[in-house]
Amino acid sequence: MAFDAIFQPIEIGKLTIRNRVVSTAHAEVHATDGGMTTDRYVKYYEEKAKGGCGLCICGGSSVVSIDSPQAWWSSVNLSTDRIIPHFQNLADAVHKHGGKIMIQITHMGRRSRWDGFDWPALVSPSGIREPVHRSTCKTIEEEEIWRIIGDFAQAARRAKEGGLDGVELSAVHQHLIDQFWSPRVNKREDQWGGSFEGRMKFGLEVLKAVRAEVGDDFCVGMRICGDEFHPDGLSHEDMKQIAAYYDATGQLDFFGVIGSGCDTHNTLANVIPNMSYPPEPFLHLAAGIKEVVSVPVIHAQNIKDPNQAQRILEGGYVDLVGMTRAHIADPHIIAKIKMGQIDQIKQCVGANYCIDRQYQGLDVLCIQNAATSREYMGLPHIIEKSEGPKRKVVVVGGGPGGMEAAKVAAERGHDVTLFEAAEALGGQITIAAQAPQRDQIAGITRWYQLELARLNVDLRLGTRADEATLLDLRPDIVVLATGGQPFLSQYPEWGYTENPEESLVVSTWDVLSGKVAPGKNVLIYDAICEFSGVSAADYLADKGAKVEIVTDDIKPGAAVGGTTFPTYYRSLYEKEVIMTSDLMLHKVYREGDGLVAVLENEYTGALEERVVDQVVVENGVRPDESLYYALKEQSRNKGQLDLEALYAAQAQPCLSEEGAEGFLLFRLGDCTAPRNTHAAIYDALRICKDF
């Protein structure tokens, strides 16, 4: 049987898991009301269980003590009995669909922030500052250690009383347990540090206390890292010794293993490998741990594909695979494997929009699946066929918003035509995918291509739709997702003209798409600081150009998320790209064969010049509104959206007007206002799901 290794049940402790796929612990940023697992939280996990996930370990970094703040990331709060009834709702929702659910519990020690909420003094074995959160902390005292050990036990009791199937003790990501483990952080000389046994003691006492509280018929596991990747940190051999030590207690039911420590920006990027990483980059570390322990091992890191999961499990490297981002992208991944709909799986592309939002304290969302985390609002993962009239829907623009609109409308059973001026679907995704290490973003387009073909959407590629063509089709609904163009005309001093021969500046799109040949000595001016500027820099440097990327913001790539800017930086520094901040592009002029870019210091007003042969400007997108204004007055709704309905994910009222003449006009994505991929897809879903 195909995928038999995935669908082999496994016993963890006394618990039977129906398959080998786990949604591992991650911070959802969904626990509201002071860290309670309320409706949104429950629905998010229920969807995974419905979709067939074997085991969900929820609540990454759920706290056991009040001096480990939960509010920064809206994580789950197990420091109070108030959580128990909420857990019962959560457990029921998952169990109803045959899934199992555990929760990760932790004390984060120094890995948090103190400058808000209860203004705690963070604790750590030796009071050493944590760089990622810029958090200072106090050296923990013996009394506090024992209090926290007790808190762990009480938290485990609450999980058990709430009907959850187990707890995972977090000894990973530099939380308190592994702060004690790591000699990099634990400099103590007392019984809680120094020797191996001393550094192990806190975790061991936590484990003993938890086990004593919950008994034998409740799962208790531990998540550890396989190698901290710090010269002064815990090596793989150290971690094998630690794993074997805890395993020998016989009190653990499973281990979760991931590669890399994460108390620097650079190591943090390893923990949730983005699209620049190869598949399962740290599987060998988990396999190494599996060699020395006697209980099942779970490993998650860049496992996104059923064939990959099957291969890993079949090879026996680990016992269960974490497919966490894979589930964020498509919570029905298991169902689709079972139904032979592999091609319909929306596969995670590693854009890390989810985790990069989380590091900003924002709720976890998927760049390409707008229904994820919005199940509670009624946004569907499976679009049901409409019971209403069949409509002629014309979508203009084959970028992410247009593709989602066409897909959703086709799923509703309508007759859908999609116009795209370019020869291929994808829009800005196609451009973004040209940069080194960013090719996997094209996976978003690939999925839509397959879906639109499956749904028999009439694709008119290489066709620029105009007013007459559209109206000839006698549409009931027109959806405009025409995007926009690089906004280079904002400052005349930049010397941009539409004639590429004369224009003094080109856009990052021109460079990435290959429309303009790479220069040899290039200045990139990036006013936006998102992906496109650093992508263009990486691309040009990769082609052999000498590149300086300049921004008026605090640093180039400042708006690129925490797990992604490090991989850009690794590449840019290696290629000797110069990164300069605080300078505005004042003016560009031609001098001889070259160009002179005049830069102005934001803070002093001082001017400086660069002599280059190419100036690339990233200044965002200017919406393409021409078609919209050509159609607006003819449309029944004058192109307007009912915002109350839109924000509540309700049907647009104009859809239910009976017998009305004329077509409805909606626009979404960058042709309304420049936003991002998720925004375009979200608008498309919430507008089109009720067609």
Add this chain to the structure above:
Amino acid sequence: MLETLLPILIFAALGLAVIGAIRRIRLWRQGRPAAVPLLKGLAALPRRYLVDLHHVVERDKMISNTHVATAGGFVAAAVLMILVHGLGLAQGVLGWLLLAASATMFVGSLFVARRRRNPPARLSKGPWMRLPKSLMAFSLSVFAITLPAVGILPADFGHWLLALVLAAVVVWGLGEMVFGMTWGGPMKHAFAGALHLAFHRRAERFSTKGGQGNRSTGLKALNLDDEAAPLGVETPADFTWNQLLGFDACVQCGRCESVCPALAAGQPLNPKKLIQDMVVGMAGGSNANYAGTPYPGKPTGEHHGSPHGPIVAPDATTGGKALVDAETLWSCTTCRACVEECPMMIEHVDAIVDMRRHLTLERGQTPNKGAEVLDNLIATDNPGGFDPGSRLHWAADLNLPLMADVKQAEVLLWLGDGAFDMRNQRTLRALVKILHAAEVEFAVLGTEERDSGDVARRLGDEATFQSLAKRNIATLSKYRFQRIVTCDPHSFHVLGNEYGELGGPDFNANWEVRHHSTFIAELYDAGRLAFAPWKGGSVTYHDPCYLGRYNGEFDAPRNVLKALGIEVKEMERSGFRSRCCGGGGGAPITDIPGERRIPDMRMNDVKETGSELVAVGCPQCTAMLEGVVDATAEVRDIAELVADALVARPAGEAVDASRRSAGKTTVEEVL
């Protein structure tokens, strides 16, 4: 002159016929012995002919009436002719009766002639083309010679030349109808056919005064302990004598070939030709005189056989040819469409499996994936070679009660090997959902269950079949339950119809086997299930061979669909004439190439109804039909449709029609 000549001619013909009959019987007796009650069989003959055989023939009214007139007229005319012209008892009513009989026969023969004017392709030509003329010659000449006997014409009517011509025509008629009957002419079918009915190997197929016959579709077991008995059929003489007799009864009407899915797919099988080849082998010689549709891709005249020579050339790899090629035997899907249609009640499938048994058990020549599947069955008790311990993996989250724990239950849910198949697991989960909804007390055997043995048996591996069957029987005997319910018609058939012979008399005395559609229909009738109204598109239903033709269950699935609010758009070939999906008899395993695929043809049948969905009730059919590329219809098991439509059972009152179903089974129920 005729008065003198006629008795001589009549008795000479009868005498020759007797000699021919003895020779023919000796041909049949080359076969192995069979325990058949001869006298009882002969006594049952009239009823078997007039009721059971007629029931099949009657499906074509025109032919039925033609045959009644022609055959009835002939039998009466022949008997009366002996009396009137042979023994000279022309007085009184006998002569008039003879006139009436021959006239009736003549009218019948006109219709036979009309049918032969533009005969359909399925009819054999050759000697059969002269039969209407012979029938007319006999009936007309008998009529003519009887006119003087009753005094309509003077006794010395006409010239001696006329008498001579008449005598010649009488000779023609007698030659075909009496001499030819036992010497291998077309009329052989009457002689062999009658005896075949009397000595049929499945007496239970026929009705008795006490009631209907049963479908008698279970294969008969090989006695593996009898060292003298051959393991299957190697030579024509290895068939039992009454099987040989049955082959000889073939009337070459080709009803079998017109329904054979393998022939339609251009695979090298034609059931009619196969039976004729057995006749050739029984008598010895070549198939050059066969005048019907050949096996696709195999010209006639190249094969030959003898009673004691091998049917299939021992070393097929050298291109040696014998009576038939192995791939002919492996093309059969065991769908029984041929048997169902055969007016002579010939048992084609038994013969094919007999010959397969030899190829598999004696020669180890099960083609393509056959050997691997059989090895898997031997090693793992399932054809896919899956870890036997994984049979219940699909239900890890369902907490199904195990028979080993509960010991007894109202229903034993038999999973079948679909338990290893991801597609069928959805059907099984749907079925479990239904059983829960109806609050049925059930349990499963879990890892104690083994493959039913269906595939092994149809591939000719009787030893593996019996090994699996006996172990399943032992397992079943440990527990108490009222019925076995299964969504697999193959398991259903084997458990219900084939285990009995091996399990001893009391083995299945206390329980019955139900196909899930039958059981669901019963639950619905008992008010234990309630359905939301059907909101999907048009639906057709595909009858699985092993449910329909094998077990006569045509109504329950349709009743379930009706209860769901579905009006079935029937395919032209449905019910007992349903076209096979191509998945039976191990055909997908032996995988004999043809010009097209059987499931493609079946999905085309579906397409012709314009249905958006085809409901099925068999994992094999589901797999075959879902495997069709660019199909126009979705394939769903009845259990899935039912599970989708389930709504909470009303407490006493009628179902509220506005109640909505729980929704599409897109997600949790399939997992």
